[in-house]
Ligand SMILES: Nc1ncnc2c1ncn2[C@@H]1O[C@H](COP(=O)(O)OP(=O)(O)OP(=O)(O)O)[C@@H](O)[C@H]1O
């Protein structure tokens with residue numbers, strides 16, 4: 001479904017993606033782990049065409065997207081749901097308008113149809129009767145759900161999640177994990193989940209890939225990664241499980257800089 005081959009991308013002299021290759025099969029949930037700043041969000045932005053690689057190829061459903069025009073890219077984007085880092089909702093828009101945002105921007109649907117699709121997407125994430133509420137009235141967990149409903153509203157083939165469980169309590173995080181799993185099972189969606197949360201990674205992944213210095217340095221099923229002998233992966237996952245990532249990173253990766 002997504003085939004990334006040898007992509008490179010630098011900002012000024014800083015090489016963020018260095019000959020990175022990764023394949024995501026149809027219906028699979030691929031989890032990407034890696035320390036802060038290693039380029040995970042930059043990679044997701046390449047898959048949506050927001051950023052273009054300096055070299056290399058990105059194919060979605062067989063179509064090369066690196067040389068598409070903005071107009072052609074918008075068509076590809078219609079099949080991709082995005083759950084942004086931080087679950088960002090538009091504070092000045094109601095829940096309904098947030099969920100319908102992409103529909104209202106790109107599709108010409110009548111209001112009744114939009115309302116129906118919004119209700120459907122909210123019910124997929126276990127929410128109802130909150131269409132008229134404002135994001136500021138919601139709990140962190142509900143905001144995450146609304147962000148997922150917004151991604152699902154366009155009935156995408158692919159959903160990209162950027163740190164979906166960051167900033168919510170462990171029980172809410174687990175509910176988000178279950179939603180990711182349910183989405184894959186019910187809607188047969190292909191997903192990429194970027195996370196620092198190893199519990200979440202193990203739970204939702206069909207396969208986990210670790211990014212380090214712009215490359216994928218290890219890839220495997222949850223059990224393979226959990227039992228890895230790769231020293232950098234081992235450090236990362238043991239670090240990630242002993243506390244918040246910032247502390248863990250200082251502890252584990254401080255000497256690598
Ligand atoms: N538009 C940009 N211009 C210049 N540098 C950028 C740009 N976008 C990202 N970078 C740099 O690329 C690197 C990777 O950033 P990215 O946001 O992908 O990290 P990340 O792995 O998602 O980190 P985190 O886990 O903290 O979200 C950083 O050093 C960042 O400063």
Ligand SMILES: [Mg+2]
Nearest residue numbers: 040041085162
């Ligand atoms: Mg990021």
